[in-house]
């Protein structure tokens with residue numbers, strides 16, 4: 485087993501200028517779908533990859549809409565929508581290779597679907613059926629994580645393990661703006677930087693942590709600056725411009741893969757729906773603000789960009805929409821076929837050797853379920 489060289493440990497410290505994000509978010513495409521006149525310094529992804537991103541964004545949007553509808557029908561316990569954040573979630577996945585890992589939060593179901601996990605399995609958690617509906621080792625996707633920022637420490641541990649084993653895998657760790665106030669976020673950045681772990685932290689700054697706006701979350705000039713103090717190369721990007729997000733993440737992944745340590749990206753975006761179906765966002769944000777962000781929707785923006793470049797035809801759009809409809813129909817058909825889960829399964833796979841208390845709780849629940857309680 486060979487331990488690959490560490491970017492920073494014992495080496496020269498990076499100069500602050502090498503770490504600082506751009507003063508304004510990197511952008512390739514304006515809200516109108518035309519070219520931005522601010523040079524980005526990043527290489528634009530090929531039209532082929534952008535076409536693929538468009539297809540996955542159409543599917544992600546339809547998946548999200550279907551999941552929200554299932555919630556209204558009482559067929560999901562809860563659903564945190566990612567509508568409006570598809571550019572971040574799809575680019576986050578497209579920047580990865582097969583051998584890489586994704587560490588998502590509860591909001592990143594679109595990313596997990598884009599990674600190729602069966603949508604029925606993606607929704608197992610929010611149906612309340614299981615801790616995780618897919619095999620993380622087989623899919624290289626960690627379970628959707630509900631406790632804020634804890635997944636970042638797991639992600640750094642995984643990245644460090646890949647590096648120590650001499651594998652060239654990279655880890656993409658997703659987190660929200662609210663998650664950056666958690667201690668785990670800071671511990672993860674510090675550990676990753678000191679040990680040169682090949683991890684990309686992608687902050688989806690969707691402006692709110694439930695009802696808490698960014699202005700009450702942080703006094704930092706931008707969340708991207710939080711990487712600099714730890715020695716992590718940092719960048720900020722227009723999170724509703726798929727071209728820009730993918731261009732920056734391509735470079736971030738290459739940075740991590742080539743042994744130069746972690747990279748942090750803040751994507752400025754917006755959650756168009758409520759925090760979950762149980763939330764009423766009109767209580768804490770103005771209609772005018774929502775309208776402004778709706779006009780910056782990442783999907784029509786990419787569509788206009790690709791059409792103007794003659795890289796997307798009516799036929800391509802029709803095919804993407806047909807694929808999305810088929811996915812939604814399949815999801816509706818299969819979501820409840822397995823029937824209710826066995827409640828006793830909640831004790832499985834928690835400990836290799838369950839504690840006496842857990843064994844007792846299991847016996848007690850089993851007796852209750854069979855109606856043989858003393």
Ligand SMILES: Cc1ncc(C[n+]2csc(CCOP(=O)(O)OP(=O)(O)O)c2C)c(N)n1
Pocket residue numbers: 591630631632659660661662663664690692693694755759
């Ligand atoms: C450790 C922890 N504290 C509190 C919560 C309750 N909680 C759930 S979501 C949320 C807001 C998270 O906001 P953000 O990180 O911006 O992500 P978003 O939901 O906007 O994607 C909070 C406080 C939690 N899940 N975990």
